[in-house]
Amino acid sequence: MDVLSLVGLLFGLVAILGGVVAKGSSVEALWNLAAFLIVVIGTLGATLVQTRVPVFLHAFRMFPWVFKPPRLDPRGMIKRIVDWSQISRKEGLLGLEDRSNREPDPFVRKGLQLLVDGAEPQTLRQILEFDLDNSESFDLQGARVFESMGIYSPTLGIIGAVMGLMAVMQNLAEPSKLGQGIAAAFVATIYGVGLANLFFLPVSNKLKSVVQARITHQTMLLEGLVAIAEGENPRNIENKLNGFIQG
Known part of the structure; x- marks a missing residue:
């Protein structure tokens, strides 16, 4: 958490x-219903117009990461990579087949399977880097959905403020309606600016940081698998991968 x-x-x-x-x-x-409709529903509508359905759905699947990001254990992963390296030196790369079959993470399983299949180090790197690039691009598109909302909502807040003032100007002869129009104008501005700066933009930036942490973790794994394919010494692999650990 x-x-x-x-x-x-x-x-x-x-x-x-x-x-x-x-x-x-x-x-x-x-609370003002008119301001809510203009800012919140308007922001959602503008975002839907610019976003593809898969990206929009992925953005909301990613949202829980803000409060519960994927668990990453770089030290534990380095230990596993070193273990795989030792197995490959003793039993050959085919000795990793059982580990590959029992691996729940699709990215790890794919990397191990490539090792078992005897993929050349450069081929292994190219395949896994392609997967990483695609995953990172899709995740960042999801994070940018909230960034877009943070860009649109202040503008919709201004539109709500203008519409509220228009209502005021149209009812100058009826003082009882002036308060409602002015309230809608100010509340719409609060909704737009507040949601952007206290929710949408922070959520987007947090998701981007989570995506970056996942990519760094997977890059570390990639380098470890390539080092195993190249037959590097397990101790050298461990020392190399320790450079990925931050803090």
Whole structure:
């Protein structure tokens, strides 16, 4: 569980709600149906127009990573790679076949299977790098869905503010309707700017950092598998891969 994401979201809510109360208003003042429709539904509509269906669905499958990112254990992976290297030196690459069949991670299983099949180091690198590039590109497209929402929502907030002021101007002769129009104008701006800076953009950046961490982890695995294919000494492989560990 990513505690910082939970704490950050809580701080954002406290900042907005607490600020409203501290300014002498009420929490209920932040709710306005017209502003919600203009900003939230409008932002969603604009995002749907620019995004392919697979990417949009993938973005929301990735969203839980903000609070519970995929578990990565680089030290444990290095130990496994060194073990595979020792097996390959004692039993040959075919000795890894059983490990390959029992491996749950598709990327790891594919790499081990390539080793078992006797793929040349350069061929193994090219195949796995192609998979990595495609995976990274698709994941980053998913993260950018939230970035797009963060770009659109402030603009929709401005549109909501203008529409609220238009309603005010059309009802100058009816003072009872002025308050509703002005409220919609200000609340729409809060929705647009607040959602962008406290939710959409932070979510996008967090997902990008998770994607980068996964790619670094898989790159480490790739280098280890290539080193095994090249017949490097297990100790040298371990020393090389330790350079990927951060902190």
